Amino acid sequence: MTCSSAGSAGATWFWGRPRRGPPGPPPITRRVTRLVLPIFPLPELTFFPHTLLPLHIFEARYRAMVTDVLPRDKRLALVGLQPGYEQSYAGKPPVYPVGGVGEIVKWERLASGRYNILLRGDARVRIERELPTDTLYRVVSTRCLEETSPTRDLDPLVERVRSLCRRLLRAVGRPQELLDEALRDGQEPGAIADQIASAVLPGARLRQELLETLDVDRRLQRLVAALEDLVRHVRGRNPKDTG
Numbered sequence: 001m002t003c004s005s006a007g008s009a010g011a012t013w014f015w016g017r018p019r020r021g022p023p024g025p026p027p028i029t030r031r032v033t034r035l036v037l038p039i040f041p042l043p044e045l046t047f048f049p050h051t052l053l054p055l056h057i058f059e060a061r062y063r064a065m066v067t068d069v070l071p072r073d074k075r076l077a078l079v080g081l082q083p084g085y086e087q088s089y090a091g092k093p094p095v096y097p098v099g100g101v102g103e104i105v106k107w108e109r110l111a112s113g114r115y116n117i118l119l120r121g122d123a124r125v126r127i128e129r130e131l132p133t134d135t136l137y138r139v140v141s142t143r144c145l146e147e148t149s150p151t152r153d154l155d156p157l158v159e160r161v162r163s164l165c166r167r168l169l170r171a172v173g174r175p176q177e178l179l180d181e182a183l184r185d186g187q188e189p190g191a192i193a194d195q196i197a198s199a200v201l202p203g204a205r206l207r208q209e210l211l212e213t214l215d216v217d218r219r220l221q222r223l224v225a226a227l228e229d230l231v232r233h234v235r236g237r238n239p240k241d242t243g
Helices: 060-069 155-171 176-183 189-200 204-212 216-237
Strands: 003-005 011-014 034-042 052-057 075-080 098-109 115-131 139-145
Touching (some): 034 098, 176 189
Parallel strands (some): 034 075
Antiparallel strands (some): 003 011, 115 139
């Protein structure tokens, strides 16, 4: 097991990058439009639907949050901390208005009281207001956000994403099959966009922009442009790569 720090936000990543979720219980349905959720603010991290996010929970308030949600519906919202959060981190620093809601699908409580959890991304939510609470953690009222259905064939954009991912992997010397699961056939274009944005794009602000983009066509176009920039940047550092 390897760990990489997620800052001082009460958790660290473990088991690597966010990954695509396995088959399991259905995600939040269209009938559910509003949810009251605890929020888990993290810096430099964006939680997309269609991904799995493994976390090590060590801060007291978030250990309490996990303890509370496990016997309930196991759901929580992960939201990004806005720049400048450090000055008020112990209180209620500003967070982005759109986050990802997920369900804890695996968990382990350690002897120390910490948790290892695996969070499956189910939907996008917009925070409508923060609620008064006597809990250590913050609770908000949210509205589920639905994607805008495409009005044209998005297969050419999806194929462009696949091509750019292959070029990027080749340029950085990584196995070509590394993103096969995220790019596999039979998925909705929006799911592919979410998984590749989560796994590949390095910039937190750009990932947040894509999380907030409900139009799947626009999201894929923005992803293609970002991948093209990334390929150019990597190839500029590796001029021998001409693929």
